[in-house]
Amino acid sequence: MDDDEEVVIIGAGICGLATALALHKKRIKCIVMERAESLRNVAGAAIGIRPNGWRALDQLGIGDNLRHTAVRLKRAREISLDGGKKKELSLVPWDGEARCLRRKDLIDTLYAALPLGTVKFSCQLESIKLDPHSTRPILRFIDGSSNRAKVVIGCDGGNSIIANFLNLKTTKMFPSSAIRGLTNYPNGHLFEHEFARLWKDNILVGIIPVDDNMVYWFCLLPYIPKDEKIWVDPGVIQQVTLELVSDHPQEIRKMIENTDMKSLSITHMRYRAPWDLLTGSFCKGTVTVAGDAMHVMGPFLGQGGSAGLEDSVVLARAMAQLGLNGFESGSKLTVHGVEEAFNRFVKQRRMRVARLSLQTYLTGMLWGTSSFLKKIMYIVLLILLFHNQNGHTDYDCGDL
Template sequence: MENIAIVGGGITGLSLALALHRLGLKSLVLESSDGLRVAGAAFVTWTNAWKALDALAVGHLLRPQHCQLSGIVVTSTVSGVPTAQLSYGNREVRCVKRRVLLETLANELPKDTIRFSSKVVSIQTSGHLKLIHLADGSILKTKVLVGCEGINSIVARWLGFNQPSFTKRFAIRGYVQCKENHGLNPEFLLFTGHGYRCGIIPCDPTTIYWFFTLSPSNQEQEEEIIENPMKMKQFVVSNLGQVEDKIKAIIEKTEVEDIICSPLRFRPPWEILWGDISKGNVCVAGDAFHPMTPDIGQGACSSLEDAIFLARYLSEAFSVSRSEEEQEELEYKMIQNSLKKYAKDRKWRAIDLVTTAYLVGFLQQSDGKVMTFLRDKVLAPFLANLLMKKADFDCGPL
């Protein structure tokens, strides 16, 4: 029997568990793998993410390990000329290594909070409780069930959501660990053109994260590239266009085991608008709730926001003392109302981010002379500014 069960031990699940722990609430994280899911290299954490990390009291542990980025430089791969350069000003932006973040969150949790090798296969209702059936045959009872297990969320399907839509785009991601200082300025370098989009971002003086998004021209190209890390690397280098040799050298230095490719999926905004983000004592957060394309770098950041909002509302539901006779019924109603408030608060933020990410990706990756001219001469500063404005969000303290 658990008060709160969280399915998924990624960024969202661990952040939520830690937020609850900071508020004095115990939870159990059910992770299907046999250890922390550290694959995925790194991701950009914008100002809104750092506000959430500070609310979790881990920001001070992560800052010394990641350099602060001063701004973004957008360059056309067609001309090789910068099309926009913006300073982040007083915004805090860093590229955080996924492994470091997950290990930091996990280390702050009480022992036995995470249960590994616990794959959820089905969910049933039993009165005011949810029965969670695991692959090993065991059954857990819980008062609250939160799905944080990403785009293939079984909890999201239980709530009635469809599988996220495929954008027909893929992202190749790489992680380079240099033996010496890489010499890059602490800037987000973004390259667009020829139907591709590439980013080079330093995490610290010796570590670089990079990504390259593409739309395969045919099934043969898709199968040839996405299954072979060496061909992924060759494809990226050969399609960078008029980009400096030192940038291409970063891609070439990447070890094949540090390169991954994944399809880009998103939940259409109308599904978020009309779907059930919560139902009774069940809800979703993070990618299980609002999977989005990575084009504005807000996937993980908004997941951290979710964790703060949800923990705050759940603490209200469990804060009232009741007699044993009224405990079950009133507690269920309090939980239900808390999850409804969470869903209401997060719905429009999610719709905004999902829609913006999709449109930015479409504009930055579109090819053709007219679109290239508009993107490089007119839209580049606007799109770069748009990325920063979405980060000006404050989830508030726990």
């Protein structure tokens, strides 16, 4: 064995970094192993955070730092541009705190709050198995090194090796994709402090100001583009988006023309079926998953990242409640204690993420289907199950 560690987190995305920070605050030593060579703080451009996400960020002690980076959003407005006419479909005031953060600000802030050296880059996990004698997880990395960890937390995203080890059902793909980008307006933009959703021919363009100069936009397509080059070439992504919005108002076309090319990306959206969340075993011994590795969902409610932040708080609290905290606590990490903490964590998260994921799924299916009957069915289910469509933002993950 090359190295042995106590608590190993796989993946330095939002959830992995947040979990490391939550554990650090509870004085539980951990390391994060990330396959990329450096922080992945550009992909995805920006992320909307509603009140439930802010509660988690405040528990992590970084809410105030991040508040300064983004303006507060007052409402959501939905507009139809079909038939060449602008028609307001809905206007919903947002009472609680809602802001759209640059992913870079969020990831960099989480990283900066961690002790130096917590994240180890260029460490791509290849496989995980249990030592038949000690039942301790053995992590093997693609560079040939291995690590016998006492505890493993898989925050390795929607295509997770740790989730496979736990025998979770494979994630599924929505028949749709999302293009995202950031546009800077050096002299300020004229967009309102709101989340605007513009519909035209079943293509959704979303616009959210980050601050008075920066705007985050996305475009949801109810199909997967066939052109292979779009997945790697920002120039092609921009061209495709411009074609999609060719008869949108001029300010939209200009916004896409002036996008920061580095921020452009396209994603094929994945989800874990809500019913699989109800039945899946999210921990085995001292191994568990959190964030997208547990509950990857479409972006239709903009809650996947915040759910990962909530996970981090609940997971670290469960470990501390069972007395597993204290920096010099190596010996405190008993297999039995960790198992109990993970069971507690999963129990507290299961219904929350299953409901979030179901609402996201129904919202995504409603948007993606062209069948009138199916649309009615999804609307009825949404009304029956989620009559307060913003109720999910009231969730409080509790104190760390």
